[in-house]
Amino acid sequence: DSGVTQTPKHLITATGQRVTLRCSPRSGDLSVYWYQQSLDQGLQFLIQYYNGEERAKGNILERFSAQQFPDLHSELNLSSLELGDSALYFCASSVGAGEYNEQFFGPGTRLTVL
Amino acid sequence: TQLLEQSPQFLSIQEGENLTVYCNSSSVFSSLQWYRQEPGEGPVLLVTVVTGGEVKKLKRLTFQFGDARKDSSLHITAAQPGDTGLYLCAGVGVYNFNKFYFGSGTKLNVKP
Numbered sequence: 001d002s003g004v005t006q007t008p009k010h011l012i013t014a015t016g017q018r019v020t021l022r023c024s025p026r027s028g029d030l031s032v033y034w035y036q037q038s039l040d041q042g043l044q045f046l047i048q049y050y051n052g053e054e055r056a057k058g059n060i061l062e063r064f065s066a067q068q069f070p071d072l073h074s075e076l077n078l079s080s081l082e083l084g085d086s087a088l089y090f091c092a093s094s095v096g097a098g099e100y101n102e103q104f105f106g107p108g109t110r111l112t113v114l
Numbered sequence: 115t116q117l118l119e120q121s122p123q124f125l126s127i128q129e130g131e132n133l134t135v136y137c138n139s140s141s142v143f144s145s146l147q148w149y150r151q152e153p154g155e156g157p158v159l160l161v162t163v164v165t166g167g168e169v170k171k172l173k174r175l176t177f178q179f180g181d182a183r184k185d186s187s188l189h190i191t192a193a194q195p196g197d198t199g200l201y202l203c204a205g206v207g208v209y210n211f212n213k214f215y216f217g218s219g220t221k222l223n224v225k226p
Contacts, residue, residue: 002156033214042218043157043202056212090156099145099164099206103214105156 003027004093004106012112018079021109025072025093031055032074033094033103034066038087049074050097078111086113117141118205118217126223130192135220137203138185144206146179146186147214151200193224 003026013019025032034046045058049068060066063081068074078085088108094101118139127133137146145164149157161170163179163186170177174197176189186203201220207213 002158004156031212033212035216043204043216045214045216048212050212056207056210058213092156098211099147099162102159102162105158107154108156 002104002106004091004104006089006091006106006109008109009107010110010112012114013081014114015081015083017081017113018077019081019111021076021078021089021091021111023074023076023091023093023106025074025091026104029093029095029104030072031094031097031101032068032072033092034060034074034076035090035092036087037090037108043090046076048097055097081113083113086111117215118203120201120203120217120220122220123218124221124223126225127193129194129224129226131224133190133193133222135188135190135201135222136185137187137217139205139215140184141205141215142183142208143215144183144208144211146183146206147204148177148186148188149202149204151202151219157200157202190222193222195224195226198222198224 005024030051033048036044046060048056066076090108092103092105148160151157166181166183168179174191203217205215
């Protein structure tokens with residue numbers, strides 16, 4: 001158990017819908033990272049927040065958005081869902097920001113878009 | 115397309131054999147990390163290599179960062195069934211230390 005929690009564990013929805021994925025970092029961690037893992041593209045970095053502020057952006061679609069709240073939990077919002085958005089979405093947290101901070105990954109949310 | 119290419123994609127070997135996994139890119143990275151992921155779980159960090167040419171050893175695992183900081187390798191000696199899993203390399207961006215670029219992974223199966 002990494003100490004990072006993600007809800008829900010599984011999510012099944014239809015194309016065109018909007019969903020929210022939630023992440024609670026380890027106690028004391030200020031950074032939250034979001035990743036998408038699909039079968040054909042491996043793990044893709046989406047976005048990172050540090051203490052409520054966006055610090056880095058990866059291959060995140062305009063239909064996707066995220067935020068980190070004052071209590072440091074984070075939400076990833078996915079809208080106008082397409083079949084290709086079906087994937088595992090991981091959240092990771094670290095104490096600080098930057099490469100020397102070990103990221104601890106949550107168990108992931110499996111999103112299925114039908 | 116992945117910025118980091120890993121090879122081989124799949125590897126099935128017998129317990130006791132040695133193996134090497136490669137992680138290659140045309141881009142330079144500030145540092146490189148290796149993770150291991152088991153089914154149904156998130157990746158777990160194994161090591162971070164920072165300096166070009168650096169070699170790090172963790173028990174039976176040896177990690178090397180290329181001199182030009184564009185590639186890395188993971189060598190496992192005397193593989194055990196407990197080594198089975200998905201091995202991922204991740205490069206850290208030179209201009210933004212918060213950007214991580216993951217390879218597509220090497221799925222290792224060690225048969226008893």
